[in-house]
Amino acid sequence: MFGKFVLRTIVGVIVYLFFGTIFTGSAAGQLLAVAVICTGGVGLIIVIPACYAIGALCTFWCIPFEEGRARQTTRYAPVKTQSNATALDASKSVATSHSQAALEDYIASELSRGMVWDTIHKRCLRAGWPEAPLKSAFEAAKQRSFHERF
Amino acid sequence: MMKTFYPIIASSNWEIIQGRLNGSLAAPGSLFDKSPTPGIIAFEIVVLVGFLAALAILTRMVKRVPMRFAIVACGVLIFELFTGPMWRNLNMGSWAYLYQQVSWILAIGWSALILSAIVFVDRFAAKKRELVRFAITLGILTPVVFGFEVLLGALGVRHYSPEVMQTVCGIQVAGVPIEALYYVPVFLSLIIGFYKYWSFVIDDVPVVPLFRTPWLRTLGITAGAVLLFEFMIEPMVVNYGFPQWSYFYKDMSFILTGLWILALWVSINLVDKFLPHWDLAHRFLAYLGVMAVVSIPVEGWLIQNGYRIYGPSAAANFSRLTLPGTQIPLEVCFAIPLYFALVIGFIRYIEISITNKETLNVR
Numbered sequence: 001m002f003g004k005f006v007l008r009t010i011v012g013v014i015v016y017l018f019f020g021t022i023f024t025g026s027a028a029g030q031l032l033a034v035a036v037i038c039t040g041g042v043g044l045i046i047v048i049p050a051c052y053a054i055g056a057l058c059t060f061w062c063i064p065f066e067e068g069r070a071r072q073t074t075r076y077a078p079v080k081t082q083s084n085a086t087a088l089d090a091s092k093s094v095a096t097s098h099s100q101a102a103l104e105d106y107i108a109s110e111l112s113r114g115m116v117w118d119t120i121h122k123r124c125l126r127a128g129w130p131e132a133p134l135k136s137a138f139e140a141a142k143q144r145s146f147h148e149r150f
Numbered sequence: 151m152m153k154t155f156y157p158i159i160a161s162s163n164w165e166i167i168q169g170r171l172n173g174s175l176a177a178p179g180s181l182f183d184k185s186p187t188p189g190i191i192a193f194e195i196v197v198l199v200g201f202l203a204a205l206a207i208l209t210r211m212v213k214r215v216p217m218r219f220a221i222v223a224c225g226v227l228i229f230e231l232f233t234g235p236m237w238r239n240l241n242m243g244s245w246a247y248l249y250q251q252v253s254w255i256l257a258i259g260w261s262a263l264i265l266s267a268i269v270f271v272d273r274f275a276a277k278k279r280e281l282v283r284f285a286i287t288l289g290i291l292t293p294v295v296f297g298f299e300v301l302l303g304a305l306g307v308r309h310y311s312p313e314v315m316q317t318v319c320g321i322q323v324a325g326v327p328i329e330a331l332y333y334v335p336v337f338l339s340l341i342i343g344f345y346k347y348w349s350f351v352i353d354d355v356p357v358v359p360l361f362r363t364p365w366l367r368t369l370g371i372t373a374g375a376v377l378l379f380e381f382m383i384e385p386m387v388v389n390y391g392f393p394q395w396s397y398f399y400k401d402m403s404f405i406l407t408g409l410w411i412l413a414l415w416v417s418i419n420l421v422d423k424f425l426p427h428w429d430l431a432h433r434f435l436a437y438l439g440v441m442a443v444v445s446i447p448v449e450g451w452l453i454q455n456g457y458r459i460y461g462p463s464a465a466a467n468f469s470r471l472t473l474p475g476t477q478i479p480l481e482v483c484f485a486i487p488l489y490f491a492l493v494i495g496f497i498r499y500i501e502i503s504i505t506n507k508e509t510l511n512v513r
Contacts, residue, residue: 031451050444053416060365101427102359109356123508128361 009048012055100137103129108141182251186243190305194246197259204262212269214352218345221352222268223261225344225495228488229337230257235386235464238309239302250467256302260295264341267291280503280510284346288338295334300324311463313385317400336382343496350502351431355510357502359426363419368501372415375497379489380407388459406457409448414490417441418497430498437494442487449486450478 013032020028035047103124110120117138124134186194208215230252239253248254271287278286302308303325310318310327318327350357384400392403417440421433428436452458454477460468471480503510 035447046443046447049440053413053420053444056420057412057416098425098427099359099361105427106356106358109354113356123358123506126508127358127505130361133361 005052008055008059009052010055011059012051012053015054015058016051100133103133103137104141104144107137108144111141182238183240184242184244184247186241186246187306190241190307191243193301193305193307194242194255197255201258201262204266208266208269211273217352218269218349219261219265221348222265222341222345223257225341225492226257226260226264227252228344228492229340232485232488232492233383233386235461235467236311236314236383238311239307240309241306256307259298260341263294263298264291264338264345267294268342268345279507280346281500281507284342284503287342288335291338292331292335295338296323296326296330299326299330299334311385311461313461313463317385333382336378340379340492340496343499344492345495347430347434347495347499347502351429355506357430358506360422360505363423364501365419367504368419368497369411369415371497371500372418373411375493375500376407376411376414379493380410383489386461386464388461389457390459391455391457406452410445413444413448414441414493414497417444418494434494434498437498438487438491441490441494445486445490446478446483449482450476453478453482 017028017032020031032047036044107120107124111117121134121138125131205215205219208218212218227248231249234250234252239247239251239256242253242255246253246255248257267287267290271283271290275283275286299308300323308326314327318329321328323331349355380402381399384402389397389401389403389406392405396403396405398404418437421436421440425433425436449458453460460479460482468479468481472478
């Protein structure tokens with residue numbers, strides 16, 4: 001993850017300097033130097049995210065944001081509902097993934113409004129969600145609403 | 151002694167503040183005719199009565215009306231503050247002004263009108279899809295708001311800045327430049343989009359998270375939103391010194407407009423990518439924070455290097471206070487996040503409406 005972050009940031013700096021030099025001459029390099037050196041490094045707070053953003057944009061097709069998702073898929077294994085404790089542990093691990101947490105929140109919210117699973121399922125599929133994480137999130141959301149109720 | 155309380159204010163700024171406080175320096179935009187005519191006073195009374203009537207009716211139709219009204223008013227005020235140099239509201243009486251030529255009476259009037267139209271359309275076209283309701287609201291409001299523009303012009307309230315008058319083609323409809331037929335729907339789209347986004351927060355609407363980020367679709371929506379707004383505010387600022395080939399309309403440059411589109415597109419998608427578990431309100435703040443951090447230094451650099459030259463009407467409204475350590479006018483520092491707040495609200499509203507088209511039209 002850190003390696004990709006560094007790689008994207010470096011790509012961002014190169015792209016910025018390349019296009020900046022074409023359009024503004026030496027001003028692009030000067031801006032970068034002033035932003036970093038003259039602020040005693042504080043400017044890096046802006047420069048690094050900006051360069052990372054440029055790099056991420058330029059490389060998203062060849063360095064996809066797959067690392068988090070790949071990790072999620074291993075966690076998407078359907079939760080066995082043998083006991084509440086097991087399900088809760090599983091749901092906690094699932095919730096560590098941000099996307100999965102968002103999906104759980106969504107499903108729990110829809111369930112609390114009385115929406116049936118079939119409809120929720122259909123909507124999530126339309127939003128591109130594969131079957132496995134959906135079922136896992138559904139189980140976790142069900143457990144959560146069960147615990148909230150009792 | 152007092153100076154020590156404001157260590158971040160540059161000395162030149164401090165002199166300006168002192169000048170304002172002791173009256174030796176007039177506030178910007180304070181020298182214009184505020185004396186009202188009987189017709190304008192009558193108009194203001196009608197607006198206030200209409201506002202109270204709208205609140206009374208809306209309270210029976212939807213919940214949390216004050217909050218909804220506050221959001222629309224916030225959107226209207228953001229727009230008026232940002233585009234203030236483009237039009238002037240004169241002769242409304244000293245009581246009617248909030249800041250420079252921005253009038254609170256007009257703001258609450260527009261807000262009541264827009265909120266009423268949205269609530270009525272949402273009520274009577276509840277089965278239509280969200281974007282269809284958006285189009286209906288826009289279709290209803292555009293002629294009404296244009297009619298009010300004509301009325302304001304006839305009363306002697308609304309005047310357009312010289313920069314705007316230079317860019318218009320000269321055709322007028324009842325004294326209002328025909329270009330208002332473009333300005334009005336853009337203004338309304340941004341306000342309605344901003345309100346609708348926050349109405350999802352107020353109503354706690356569950357928004358389905360996306361598994362994959364639709365990069366191309368958000369790029370299209372972002373480009374559309376930024377271009378619509380940029381065309382409108384084009385008279386306010388001159389983009390100077392970019393390569394000749396990059397200018398595609400008057401002084402609008404592919405490089406600069408493309409830069410804003412790119413920055414906005416990347417910011418929105420990165421926040422959605424990495425913070426999908428945040429609620430809509432916090433995510434909005436994250437979009438805005440990222441954009442402010444990226445855009446203020448860029449805008450400052452462009453101003454300092456002469457790529458962005460604000461028109462005389464905009465410059466006349468500047469307080470001459472600058473961001474400490476830079477030459478960036480303080481108004482610009484505020485105006486940029488304000489501009490992006492409206493555009494981000496609009497972009498996310500359209501995106502959510504597309505993704506949740508089934509969810510939103512059955513509630």
